[in-house]
Amino acid sequence: MDLPLEALPGPLADFVEDISTRQQCPPDYVAVTALCALSAVVGNKIKVCPKRHDDWALVPNLWGAVVGGPASSKSPAMGAALAPLKAMEREAWKVYEQEKADYEAELKLASIEEKKAQKDAQKLSEKGNREGAMELLRATSKPDEPNRQRLIVNDATIEKLGELLNENPNGLLLVRDELAGWLSKLSGEEGQGDRAFYLECYDGDGRYTFDRIGRGTVDIESTTLSIIGGIQPARIAPIIRGATRGSDDDGLIQRVQLAVWPDISPRFKWHDVEPEKDIYKAYADCFRRLAALPREGKRAHFDEQAQPLFVEWMEEMQEQARSGSLHPVMAAHLVKMPKTVAALSLIFELIETGETSISAHSLAMALELTDYLKSHAERLYSIVSNSAIKGAKLILQRRDKLPVPFTARNIRRKQWQGLANSQDVDDAIDVLVEHRYLKAMPLQTGGRPTWQYFWNMEG
Numbered sequence: 001m002d003l004p005l006e007a008l009p010g011p012l013a014d015f016v017e018d019i020s021t022r023q024q025c026p027p028d029y030v031a032v033t034a035l036c037a038l039s040a041v042v043g044n045k046i047k048v049c050p051k052r053h054d055d056w057a058l059v060p061n062l063w064g065a066v067v068g069g070p071a072s073s074k075s076p077a078m079g080a081a082l083a084p085l086k087a088m089e090r091e092a093w094k095v096y097e098q099e100k101a102d103y104e105a106e107l108k109l110a111s112i113e114e115k116k117a118q119k120d121a122q123k124l125s126e127k128g129n130r131e132g133a134m135e136l137l138r139a140t141s142k143p144d145e146p147n148r149q150r151l152i153v154n155d156a157t158i159e160k161l162g163e164l165l166n167e168n169p170n171g172l173l174l175v176r177d178e179l180a181g182w183l184s185k186l187s188g189e190e191g192q193g194d195r196a197f198y199l200e201c202y203d204g205d206g207r208y209t210f211d212r213i214g215r216g217t218v219d220i221e222s223t224t225l226s227i228i229g230g231i232q233p234a235r236i237a238p239i240i241r242g243a244t245r246g247s248d249d250d251g252l253i254q255r256v257q258l259a260v261w262p263d264i265s266p267r268f269k270w271h272d273v274e275p276e277k278d279i280y281k282a283y284a285d286c287f288r289r290l291a292a293l294p295r296e297g298k299r300a301h302f303d304e305q306a307q308p309l310f311v312e313w314m315e316e317m318q319e320q321a322r323s324g325s326l327h328p329v330m331a332a333h334l335v336k337m338p339k340t341v342a343a344l345s346l347i348f349e350l351i352e353t354g355e356t357s358i359s360a361h362s363l364a365m366a367l368e369l370t371d372y373l374k375s376h377a378e379r380l381y382s383i384v385s386n387s388a389i390k391g392a393k394l395i396l397q398r399r400d401k402l403p404v405p406f407t408a409r410n411i412r413r414k415q416w417q418g419l420a421n422s423q424d425v426d427d428a429i430d431v432l433v434e435h436r437y438l439k440a441m442p443l444q445t446g447g448r449p450t451w452q453y454f455w456n457m458e459g
Contacts, residue, residue, distance in 0.1 A: 001371070001372045001375040001376070002262075002372075003016075003026075003027045003028045003031055003260075003262070003372060004368055004369065004372055005017060005027065006365075006368075007365045007366075007368040007369040007372070008031060008348075008365070008369070009286075009348050009351045009352050009365075010282075010352075011279075011282040011283050011285070011286050011351065012031065012034055012035075012283065012286070012351070014279045014282065014283075015030070015034070015081075015279055015280070015282070015283035016030045016031045016034065018275075018276060018279050019077065019080045019081070020077070021271055022271050022275075023073055023076050023077060023080065024073065024265075024268050024269065024271070025072070025073035025074075025076060025077040026068070026072070026073075026077070026260075026262040026263075026264065026265075028066070028260040028262040028376075029066040029068070029072075029073070029074055029077035029078065029081075029230075029260070029262075030077045030078075030080060030081045031081075032064040032065075032066060032228070032258045032260050033064065033066065033077065033078045033081035033082060033228050034081040034283075035062060035064065035258060035344065035347065036062045036063070036064040036173065036226050036227065036228040036258060037081060037082055037084075037085050037173055037226070037228065037287070038286065038287065038290060038347050038351075039060050039061050039062040039226045039343055039347060040061065040085070040151065040171055040172060040173035040226035041085070041151070041287055041290040041291050042060050042061075042290050042293070042346070042347060042350065043059075043061065043170035043171030043204075043224050043226075043295075044059045044061075044169075044170060044171055044204055044205060044222060044224045044295075045170060045293050045294070045295045045296070045298065046060070046293070046298045046299070046300050046346060046350075046356055047059055047060070047205070047297075047298075047299055047300070048060055048299075048300045048301075048342035048343065048345070048346050048358070049299050049300065049301050050302070050310060050314075050338060050342055052301065052307065057205070057299065058338070058339045058342045058343065059171075059203065059204030059205045059224055060339075060342065060343030060346050060347060061171060061202070061204045061224050061225060061226040061343070062226055062257065062258055062340065062343050062344075063202060063226065063227040063228075063255050063256045063257060063258065064227065064228045064229075064256065064257070064258030064259060064260075065179055065228070065229055065230070065231055065236075065256050065258070065259040065260070066078065066228075066229075066230045066231075066260060067230075067231055067232070067233055067236060067259060067260065067261035067380065068230070068232070068233075068261065068262070068264060069232055069233070069264070070232065071264075072264050074230035075177055075230060078175070078177070078228065078230060082152070082175065082228075083284075084283065084284040084286075084287040084288075085151050085152060085173065085287060086152065087284070088151060088287060088288070088291060089149070089150065089151045089152055092148065092149035092150075092151070093148065095149075096146060096147075096148040096149065099146035100146055103143055103144075103145055103146055106143040107142060107143060110140070110141065110142050110143060113140055114140045117136045117137060117139065117140045118137070120133075120136055121133035121134075121136045121137050124136065147167040147168075148167070149168060150164055150167070150168050150172060151168075151172065151173060152172065152173050152174075152175050153172050153173070153174055153175070154174075154175055154176065155176075158193070158194045158197045158198075158210070159210055159212060159218065161174075161197075161225075162197075162208065162210055162218055162220040162223075163218065165220055165221075165222060165223060165224070165225070166218075166219075166220060166221060166222075169221060169222045169224075169295075170222075170224065170295055171204065171222070171224030171225060171226065172224075172225055172226070173225075173226045173227070173228065174225055174226070174227045174228075174229075175227075175228055175229065176227075176228075176229035176230075177229065177230055178229065178230060178231065178235075179229035179230060179231040179236075180231050180232070180235035180236065180239075182229070183231075183236070183239050183252075183253075184238075184239070186198065186252065187238075187239060187242055195250070195252060197223075198225070198252070199250065199251070199252060199255075200223045201223045201224065201225035202225070202255045203223070204222075204223065204224040204225070205222070205223075205224070206223050207219065207220060207221055207222070207223070208220040208223050227256070228258075233261065233383070236380070236383070237383045237387065239253060240253065240329075240380065240381060240383045241383075241387075241423070251332055251336070253329075254329065254332045254333040254336050255336060257333075257336060257337065257339070257340040257373060257377075258340070258373060259373075259376060259377060259380055260373070260376045261376050261379050261380055262376075286351050289350075289351075289354065290347075290350055290351075293350070298356055299356070300346050300349070300356035300357070300358055301356075301357060301358065302345070302357075302358045302363060303357045303358060303359055303360070305359065305360040306345075306358050306359055306360040306362070306363045309360055309363055309364070309367075310341070310363060313341070313367055314338060317334055317335075317337060317338075318335070320334060321334040321335050327381065329381050330377065330378065330381055333374075333377050333381070334374075337370060337374075340366075340370060340373070341363070341366050341367060341370055344365070344366035344369055344370070345358045345362045345363045345365075345366040346358060346362075348362040348365050348366060349362040387418060387424065387427070388424075388427035388428050388430070388431050389431055390418055390428075391418050391419050391424055391425070391427065391428030391431070392428045392429075392431035392432045392435075392437075394416055394417070394418065394419065394428070395411060395416075395419070395428055395429070395432060396432065396437060398414075398416070399455060401414070404454065404455065405441070405452040405453055405454045406452065406453055407443075407450055407451065407452050407453070408422065408425045408426060408429060408451070411425045411428075411429075412425055429453065432453075433453075436456055437455065437456060438453045438454065438455060438456060439453065439454045439455075439456050440452075440453055441453075441454065
């Protein structure tokens with residue numbers, strides 16, 4: 001589906017349309033990046049309670065990905081959408097630099113006062129006034145070292161990320177220009193510990209403890225992390241395959257709920273006009289207003305008109321997910337959508353009214369955007385079935401290069417594009433057998449049977 005701009009609040013819609021026109025990039029890239037960035041600013045200040053009486057509460061942090069080829073302008077679109085967040089971080093850096101200078105001066109003064117207190121305490125101790133000496137030493141104190149406020153993190157070990165989350169308990173935004181490396185690392189055997197930590201970060205309201213020889217024990221009080229990054233279709237395909245085949249089916253990829261893979265227009269039109277400052281200011285104001293919200297542990301609820309609308313959507317979605325008609329990966333994706341709907345509804349309401357009573361209007365926008373996101377998820381998960389069909393077509397085109405009968409091993413040895421590993425070959429052969437292009441017969445060799453395939457000329 002095309003991005004429904006009407007499903008975004010006015011300041012976001014105007015900004016997304018302006019940037020996509022100027023950069024000739026899909027508006028999807030700008031919108032998704034903006035929403036993930038805004039969710040990071042809200043962080044865990046406010047949780048959404050979808051039920052009136054239950055204690056079920058959702059942190060509105062979001063994970064997103066912009067999928068496209070190297071010429072699709074992913075990075076410029078993301079950069080434009082993240083500009084307000086980067087500006088806020090630069091301002092925070094300047095404040096930190098001043099606070100750090102004051103801290104260092106106060107630390108030197110504290111050192112002088114500590115030395116004087118030690119001398120005075122020594123004199124009192126020598127006179128037998130031990131209690132007075134201890135009182136003097138207790139009265140000395142060192143200033144608290146300032147923390148640098150962070151909003152964005154690009155590349156950090158999970159231990160360092162945990163420390164940054166402790167220093168910024170409202171949460172952070174992980175920005176990766178290319179998500180493939182991050183996802184591939186988490187798919188490897190050595191990345192399973194990191195993967196478990198990131199799974200906790202999606203929920204956003206848990207605690208996590210690291211026990212490391214070098215660092216000792218580090219308790220993370222709040223694991224709230226939003227994520228946005230770009231990735232090419234060819235690089236995400238193996239990750240999707242892992243999720244669909246069971247090797248990486250812990251729900252990590254389904255947590256990337258704001259994954260968009262739009263069509264890229266073949267046409268390019270030159271635009272060179274002055275930016276409309278009011279549009280940029282209104283967009284940046286959204287970030288500043290959400291950043292200024294106090295961290296008071298508030299709870300947001302749907303109002304009387306919105307609540308039945310959410311219940312109706314929830315029941316329909318659960319029925320669809322449980323029907324058995326969907327691929328398990330897509331069903332798992334659907335059951336994670338309530339958090340997405342709740343997060344988007346809250347963000348929209350905060351932008352438009354600043355209230356935590358979520359209106360039917362904000363929920364309706366979120367549901368429309370969710371339908372759009374669902375269509376992109378379906379396209380993403382279709383990578384696996386499409387690759388099997390492409391492999392089947394390639395085998396069919398090159399059937400004269402194979403012996404009769406042939407085995408899967410014969411195909412693997414050819415190293416044809418997209419058919420280099422056993423699973424790809426087996427998937428492609430299954431398609432040909434299913435559509436009656438091939439007949440499969442076991443070849444008994446004394447051990448496990450090897451399947452051999454004959455062309456069915458009636459296929």
